[in-house]
Amino acid sequence: MxxxxxxxxxxxxxxxxxxxxxxxxxxxxxxxxxxxxxxxxxxxxxxxxxxxxxxxxxxxxxxxxxxxxxxxxxxxxxxxxxxxxxxxxxxxxxxxxxxxxxxxxxxxxxxxxxxxxxxxxxxxxxxxxxxxxxxxPKDEGYDTLSRAYLALRKQTDAPTPAIPDRDEPLKPGTADPRIPAIARQLVASDYLDRSAAQGGSYSPAMVQAVQHMQADYGIKPDGIIGSDALEILNLSDADRATTIAVAMERMRWLDRNAPPTRIDVNIAAGRLLYWRDGKIADSRKVVVGEPANETPQLGSPIYRLVANPTWTVPRSIQSKEIAGKGGDYLRRNNMAWKNGWVVQQPGPKNSLGLVKFDMKNEHQIYLHDTPAKQLFQEVQRQRSHGCVRVDDALDFAEMLARDEGVIDEWHRARATGKETFVSLPREIPVRLIYQTVGFGEDGEPVIRSDPYGWNDGVAAALSFPARQTYRLKTSGNDVGP
Incomplete structure (x- = not known):
């Protein structure tokens, strides 16, 4: 008993x-x-x-x-x-x-x-x-993060940040012993090319990189490195350790047996990886949701390609950003009212571009092309209303269609000039994930920005102390999905 x-x-x-x-x-x-x-x-x-x-x-x-x-x-x-x-x-x-x-x-x-x-x-x-x-997880990336965390953990009680703040802001042309550390972080954050990170003076290339960073975070883009700019650049050993611990936790969330053919989109980095039979077949930039319209973390497959898509404008975008703009705006953008909805017809101005990658989920999130090509040149590519815009999406669609054996059907669909659907013979799994730690050319961890602030909740749950940081500024000037 x-x-x-x-x-x-x-x-x-x-x-x-x-x-x-x-x-x-x-x-x-x-x-x-x-x-x-x-x-x-x-x-x-x-x-x-x-x-x-x-x-x-x-x-x-x-x-x-x-x-x-x-x-x-x-x-x-x-x-x-x-x-x-x-x-x-x-x-x-x-x-x-x-x-x-x-x-x-x-x-x-x-x-x-x-x-x-x-x-x-x-x-x-x-x-x-x-x-x-x-x-x-049993992979090289997780092991690298583990070693880095253990090394940083020994130094997390350091009383000063990695790049100390001083009384006088750092102005263009100034020589300063902090320059190499600032340059390294600008390179790690993709604002500065590695070849320009040379010398001990605040060079014009670094000034331009800092101005770009300031604009992204809503700071006056004057190129002067004061306390605000240093707060964005500065990561203490404790900050790095926390971010790496969060990155390991996010890796533990993921299925150990991910499909060998899949698409992984890192929302935080604005980067897509296409895996084919267990190997990386393609990598390209993407534009994802801005901080006010975050792209959710989804597992959702692509089941068909849409050539020359129309775009039915969601109610939220319709009411907040199109209502009241008048008939001239609709005509210029090839839009019209249809059954109570604003619908944008196929063409080069369509906000979905020339191809849409339809996905199965209840949140109306999908991958697509875009006419706003300039956004792919941004460092922080969190600029959309939540969907994922793919750099050179037509090339990516060609790649998927060829790999899945529907290239002829895809070419015929493109040639119609009308919205045409091409079903894939098998669904391609897509994972929209959020990871703020990557790996450099030397294989060591590279800590990038946390545009949505989504690391904070994970860090708190892992019992790390809270830290207030600058967040990416919402652009608010793009109508596309």
Whole structure:
């Protein structure tokens, strides 16, 4: 009787811990109870668990409390140890936080490991430590972030920022020992070409880069580096460590077995990667949602190409940005009222450009072309109303059509000059993700801007202190989706 009570208690536990689905797909309670009874701890396994938890800094989780409770000598102790192990295992396998709770929209596929089965197997072979170590992402990028975090963690108590602020603002032409550090951060943020990051004086190329950055963040673009500009440029070791810990957490959210053919869009960086059979086949710039109209983090496939698309203007854009502009505006932009909606006809002025990549989601988010080609030259490419504009989208459509065996159908559709749909023989998965840490040519982490401020909530959930920073300025002058 006592044994069944403990099993029932553990059954409830497994469905409620930290909001994680430890028993993915299990519906047979009796079978679950039987599996729970097969979980047995001994002193050696407890030591392995404690060692794994004590090493959590390697995953940027050292600010969170993972207390190992219980002893193997009693049923209650077994239950407590299982609870402790599953909580830490879930943090490594799926993330210590739940993105669905941090964001209004998050539909990117996440890992769903059967942690109870894995724990039982590890306990039976005495390999709990190895099992736990294998739950986090196993790729070079994650390992690089881990090493960088551990190195920065030793220096996070430094009292001064990386680039110190001084009484006098830094003006063009001035020589200053801070110049190399400023140049490095401008290069890392894509404002300055690496070849121009030379010397110890504030050069014209650097001035132009700083002016561009100031304009993006709503600061007077005078090229003078004062406290405001330094706040954008400046990352202390503590700031870097926090950002890297957040980046590792975001990686833990992602499915370990991503489809070998897929499209990944990094919203924060404004960059698209096309993977074909497990290898990167293409990379190009994209324009994504501005801070007031953020592109959500979605997992949503492309199922067809649309040649010469029309654009039915959403009510929100119609009422806020088109209403009251009159018939002349509609005629100039090839728009007309149709059944109570403003519809833009196909053509070079169409806000969707000459191709749309239709995706399956309820949020009306998709990839498309655009006539506003100049936006791809921006460093901060968060400029749209939420959809994703693709640089040289016609070339990208050609690539997908050829790879999917519908190139002839695509050419015929283009030639009609009318809105024409070309279905793909198989859907191409798309992941819209948000990652503010990339990797430089040397393979080391490069920290970029956090245009939506979406790192803050993750950092807080991981128990890092809050930090106020400048945010990207909303442009508000683009009508397209």
């Amino acid at each position: 006592r044994k069944s009570v403990i099993a029932g208690s553990l059954l409830v536990l497994t469905f409620t811990l930290a909001g994680c689905n430890f028993l993915a797909g299990e519906t047979d309670k009796a079978a679950v109870a039987t599996r729970i009874e097969q979980v047995h701890w001994n002193e050696a396994s407890v030591r392995q668990l404690r060692k794994a938890v004590d090493s959590r800094a390697a995953h940027g989780l050292d600010r969170m409390q993972f207390v190992v409770e219980g002893q193997p000598g009693s049923a209650e102790g077994q239950e407590a140890l299982t609870r402790s192990a599953l909580r830490y295992a879930a943090a490594l396998a799926r993330g210590a936080t739940d993105p669905a709770e941090l964001y209004d929209i998050y539909t990117v596929r996440r890992p769903k490991p059967d942690l109870l089965r894995g724990l039982a197997g590890a306990l039976s072979t005495g390999e709990v430590g190895d099992w736990i170590d294998g739950l986090a």
